[in-house]
Amino acid sequence: MAKKKEATVEERLRALYNLQLVDSRIDEIRNVRGELPLEVRDLEDEVAGMNTRYEKLDDSLEVIKNDISSKKNLIEEAKALIKKYNEQQKNVRNNREFNSISKEIEFQELEIELAEKNINEYKVQIEQKKEVISQTKERLKERQTHLKHKKSELDDILAETEKEEQALIKKSEDFKKSIEERLVAAYTRIRKNVKNGLAVVPIERGASGGSFFTIPPQVQMEIASRKKIITDEHSGRILVDAALADEERTKMEKLFSKL
Template identity: 70%
Template structure:
């Protein structure tokens, strides 16, 4: 940090203004992307959620089909039981044995009726599940297509801007390293508190850029002297004179032109 202490106030202002121009350029690049990265992330989450729901629906369908097989097997067993008890009735020795076997036959018939009722209900459930699965598959396909489109859109923008953004991020880090921590902390605090991310602005026609509040002539002279860091009492932004701003903008435009 020894080098930063040797900087004059003017050098600090120039470094800050250069940093602002670089960071604003990064902001522009990210604004071009807009909400695309978030949209892609949300769509990926949606696709994953729909895919899991579809898997569960298909697993439920298989489970119901297995239950129907079990019920059909049980019906076959009950029919075999009826046949067995009916045959046994031919060889009974008294009414008590006959009545006991008759009750067994009736029980088996009731079990068959109950199983058939359950099968009917499960078949209706299968039809509903199949319809839901078809709708879910269509919705998932639509979302995947939409996601692919958005990803392609984002990839195209990223391929155009990624190299420039990386270069600018490195330059931003270089300029930040030149600025003392206290001043850099103030810059970052102001940048995050204002809507357009401008923490340091120039005087334009007697007012701070982007503001309608006039700067008193005495303050304008102090700003132009570049002897101390002065902030706008209304917005809290750090102020520089327009001549310094013009010089630094021209310097940065030459840097950006190399990209």
């Protein structure tokens, strides 16, 4: 079996620059989405939290209504006892029994007074909670509408870009397979550490792309010879000559237009 021919430095540079162009295109697509996925997730969490709060408020309203019912039952029971004690007073045999029953009546009257006070307090609480529930419901409806709009916006962007993004991710993996692992590792490391994820840049007006540091003429000639892989001493980026970059950019633009 014939040994696979080792790629030349120029072929490696072209493959690295093509990989950069593909990854930059993926970055552009993701930048279009921007913070939208996170915004949608945050809105979903907010809506879920508001739903839980709304349910708790509704439950607490039911608890207060049940408390009012209990107090009303207590009042009816106290009234029934007062009626019973009034009847008993008619048949007392001495002052001691009369006074004892009077105390019971007084106690039940106090129970009624306290229960009525509690009911009035509960009614105030109900009005307050109804106001909070109304505000929460209105706010929830507004956030749900906003979430629906943002989800629709995200879905539209995904529908437009997902197919292209997946094709580009596959193309990026294909390019990585054609480049030796150490170079891919270096490219990935540089890409993480530099602005805009640009690990491979062409020389523009005597400086590396996106940099103001001039590259000495001798180094520029070495880069143009495509005999070895040279990195920018200031940014660490891999450098390619402008002619190679233009050729690969034209080629890759045709590929992108087909995706």
